Amino acid sequence: MINVIVLDIEGTTSPTSSVRDELYGYTRTRLPGWLDENCSGAAESIIAETRTLAEQPDASVAAVAAILINWLNTDVKAEPLKSAQGIICAEGFRNGSLYGEFFPDVPPMLRAWRESGLELYIYSSGSVRNQKDWFAYARPGNLSPLITGHFDLTTAGPKREASSYEKIAGTIGVPAESILFLSDHSDELDAAVAAGWQAIGVSRPGEPNPPRPPHPWISDFADIEPNPPRE
Structure with a gap:
């Protein structure tokens, strides 16, 4: 779950x-x-x-x-x-020089996931301050109310080390297996899985990082079912 x-x-x-x-x-x-x-x-x-x-x-x-x-x-x-x-x-x-830019599928899916009861966190190498501004001053409108919390290199650690994901899980206070991580970088997905998380790669047209097994990959957030119905 x-x-x-x-x-x-x-x-x-x-x-x-x-x-x-x-x-x-x-x-x-x-x-x-x-x-x-x-x-x-x-x-x-x-x-x-x-x-x-x-x-x-x-x-x-x-x-x-x-x-x-x-x-x-x-x-x-x-x-x-x-x-x-x-x-x-x-x-x-x-001062209006910068705005957070998002792929078109992202804002509606963030809202849908929150409405379904999921908590959403950001883990990026950019500072927490920049992350918060990226969502607050988003081109589609303020998305910050959808995000529960933020992590960066200072608060969690390097993104390619399993210990960073273990630290995030401990801070959030939920079991590792109940966390889904989305990233375009295979090394980050490897580290999350090593920490016991579930992970899905995101491969979008024109982006530099190629998909790599064994992770599943999607190109649109609408293709993700965090908790698919059981048959």
Whole structure:
């Protein structure tokens, strides 16, 4: 019996291009100026963490910006980058520069699943702050009331490690076998299954990650029956 559905965002609920082009692009443009403007305030800890991770303790603010932008361009899942992106993109969502984009089948199915009594959670490498804004400032309208909770790399751990999924199940407080995970990435599906979850791959036209056995795969949320009737 499935009681909880945990969803990835990029390539699963939303086009990869919308995340990479919109969020990453906005962060890339604003990051140097934001670090400089907030180096003794909101950006201070981010600068310090970046210097430590990069093993460049004397890096200037401009050098830190270059490090973070390089991580952004190479998709490094570094916590200071995700923290900076969360703050910077929060501005973009609120000033109308950014919106959450979703595949057409997603909003109606999220509503249908909630109406059926399922709890919905998000697990993404993007910061919880960005996740919440993505749903609150969605192009189709505010979807945040449909989501019970959010997890990211800081609160759960790496998405390709079974321990992260075990931690999420413990936080939610439900048996692992009652959780269904939806993602476009086979390694993430492997980790969820290793933690005792059920998992379905999402393969949408134009998305970069190919399906891989042994997981079942769908291309439309309407094809998912979390709890099919018994014969």
